[in-house]
Amino acid sequence: MFDPRAIRKDFPILSRTVHGKPLVYLDNAATSQKPRQVVQALAECYESYNSNVHRGVHTLSMEATDRYEAARKKVAEFIHAPSDRQIIFTRNTTESINLVAHTWARERLGQGDEVLTTEMEHHSNLVPWQQVAAERGARLRFIPVTPEGTLDLSTLDSLLNERTRLVAAVHTSNVLGTINPIQELARRAHEAGALMLVDGAQSVPHMPVDVQALDCDFLAFSAHKMLGPTGIGVLYVKESVLEGMEPFLRGGEMVREVWYERATWNELPFRFEAGTPNFADAIALGAAVDYLNALGMDSVRQHEVEITRYALEAFRELEDVEVLGPRDGNLRGGLIAFSVSGAHPHDLGTFLDREGIALRTGHHCVMPLHRKLGLTASARASFYVYNVSEEVDTLVHGLKRALDYFTHAVRRAR
Amino acid sequence: MQLDELDDLYREVILDHYRRSRNPQHLADAEVQADGNNPFCGDEVALQVKLNGRGVIQAMGRQGKGCAISQASASMLTEVLQGKTLQEAERLGRAFRRMMQGEPLQAQEREALGPLEALEGVRKFPIRIKCALLAWSILEEGVESYRRRQG
Structure with missing residues (x-):
């Protein structure tokens, strides 16, 4: 039985906090975390x-x-x-x-x-x-x-x-x-x-x-x-x-x-x-x-298909977010790169870091493709065996707040 | 959410310059033309400086794509440098760089920086300092190449 919550117990780093918030590690395509074993x-x-x-x-x-x-x-x-x-x-x-x-x-x-x-x-x-x-x-x-x-x-x-x-x-x-x-x-x-x-x-x-x-x-x-x-x-x-x-x-x-x-x-x-x-x-x-x-690679894949589908579905709520790549979760690996109109990936990355969320931002060492897509950078969430759907919810909530912060909100002048 | 620290980074004046860039028009006949990017993050800035007969900055244009910090810094630069000579612009650039490196500034330097002082909060986010400096580095290169052409 594949249980990401049980898996998380093998990864001490996942229980740390970042800026006072529980770490939400969604940068697995850059590098994964390591289990105690x-x-x-x-x-x-x-x-x-x-x-x-x-x-x-x-x-x-x-x-x-x-x-x-x-x-x-x-x-x-x-x-x-x-x-x-x-x-x-x-x-x-x-x-x-x-x-x-x-x-x-x-x-x-x-x-x-x-x-x-x-x-x-x-x-x-x-x-x-x-x-x-x-x-x-x-x-x-x-x-x-x-x-x-x-x-x-x-x-x-x-x-x-x-x-x-x-x-x-x-x-x-x-x-x-x-x-x-x-x-x-x-x-x-x-x-x-x-x-x-x-x-x-x-x-x-x-x-x-x-x-x-x-x-x-x-x-x-x-x-x-x-x-x-x-x-x-x-x-x-x-x-x-x-x-x-x-x-x-x-x-x-x-x-x-x-x-x-x-x-x-x-x-x-x-x-x-x-x-x-x-x-x-x-x-x-x-x-x-x-x-x-021990987890079984078929189960690893199945878990990632599910969490990616869940995330793609949740991203639909975000009007200003454009997902790169195929829409069908079956055709893709467990990662979602996206661009946001009105907010630059680095600003998103800095904002979300304050929420404890680790995302990759930039060109991800793929400059020619970004150029072809008319982008200089994108943000990317990538999943692995220990990620749970609640973390996707945290990301989506954080993205909404970030969009509000950079595009809509009028804050008091200082 | 520690909005306070974030608000230090993204001061209202910065977000204002980011949302409503100043001097976006391209000045094809400007004496100084420069563009560049930060290959690490892909931020791009292009700058043009139009001088009058006495070597004073008469108009500036700037275009670009990138994060709020790099684009706001470039936008503010075009506003602050109006009416200054290239030498004064360089002196201001050095003061700005020193501020970003946490070195003390004289009161008159702070005054000359004007809205650029708002970028001081970026210092708490060391990885973003390069974003704030991008336009200034590009301007320095442009001025240098303009002087070489002048002999």
């Missing part, structure tokens, strides 16, 4: 078996290595990867995408080749491709966003061609909330002879994701958005693709044998993890995966 896993690592992994023959090193590799296995199973050899630990989604840009893309992209991405990408799935495209003389193309906030797939016939080497798309948009049809994109990419990269930063934490069902070649995501610690991210790569990839960073741990002049590479996935890895945070990510598995 994750914090404890991190503390336990440092207090009971901390030691460098894959090196020593002593007991602590073996314990740390076992836990680190167990975490890798948990992550592999969580996204239904065929093997844990396909899970590379990175710092975050951005580093995962950069790894692909600096290795696979640099080797495979030639003059006139094309990378196809979308108009709704986070800067992390756009700027790395700009750089590698400029360097290799390749061309960056974009699947347009429709006025409803979905991808215009009718353009694929003309956009995909024999020069397309990669399709790179976000799974769930962090602004529009749109869940993109990755399965179909991957099928079309493969028909054109291209590979498929998925930015799963906003999908893996919130719904069941199966890399085999999606048939993507790369999937990138971050631990800190899925109840895990900061500083650890994941790159999944299909094994056939990974075998042919050159290492990204070079040094210790990623080698098999080293001479003064040359070196040979370690087996997968270790050849992509140079230097001492962030094993403590990877182990804590394992604890976050355990936590999500």
Whole structure:
């Protein structure tokens, strides 16, 4: 039985106050809060078996290595990867995408080749491709966003061609909330002879994701958005693709044998993890995966669909609020970005902060899409497992007061 | 709700400038033309300064999009700088910056700031200080580039 009220008890931070009001944390798309179980896993690592992994023959090193590799296995199973050899630990989604840009893309992209991405990408799935495209003389193309906030797939016939080497798309948009049809994109990419990269930063934490069902070649995501610690991210790569990839960073741990002049590479996935890895945070990510598995990802998704629908319904009362992205709660992840006529997102953010409400305001690292929508910024409420409908009520009430404050009320002059 | 602190940030005069911006017309023939934004939040301001033959600010225009603080600050700036020389405008800009950084001001500096003094409450919200300074930074760049063109 999925019970957000019981879940909240695992998150000490949710009982704090902000400006004397109970915290209403609605900035989960930026980073999620951490349950005790994750914090404890991190503390336990440092207090009971901390030691460098894959090196020593002593007991602590073996314990740390076992836990680190167990975490890798948990992550592999969580996204239904065929093997844990396909899970590379990175710092975050951005580093995962950069790894692909600096290795696979640099080797495979030639003059006139094309990378196809979308108009709704986070800067992390756009700027790395700009750089590698400029360097290799390749061309960056974009699947347009429709006025409803979905991808215009009718353009694929003309956009995909024999020069397309990669399709790179976000799974769930962090602004529009749109869940993109990755399965179909991957099928079309493969028909054109291209590979498929998925930015799963906003999908893996919130719904069941199966890399085999999606048939993507790369999937990138971050631990800190899925109840895990900061500083650890994941790159999944299909094994056939990974075998042919050159290492990204070079040094210790990623080698098999080293001479003064040359070196040979370690087996997968270790050849992509140079230097001492962030094993403590990877182990804590394992604890976050355990936590999500215990809740059940189908239930997590169902909860978010319900609270998002509830919020979309409540937002209808607010005349001056315009919700970005699809109206149908089934088509979107658990986040709602909106613009307000008469009040700027930053002013709303400051006002609502005084009510204890944490919202994201700004361009959310998606400047080109905001520009296309004619906005410089928006406000965003994003939900997770511990959010309850009363918090949506608090938000709506706060928004009404903020609108009144900035647009209607005439206060005494001071 | 701690409306008092909020009211310190959003003084009535600030909200008034935000709701009814002064000098919104674009002055195409102005000597100083400058625009810029705050990439962190996307706030935008464009400023034009029309000088008379003696180098005195005769008219200003300003356009932009953004939060109440950045837009009100820009609107007030156009009002306060009327009739001043570019040098006086720069001196006022420095005084405004010092006020936002919490440094003491002389009585005559405070007087010269006029309605801009209302923005002092922004200091309690450090992340918003940049919003208040945006128009001034843009003006400084515009004046600098105007002087370079003049040699």
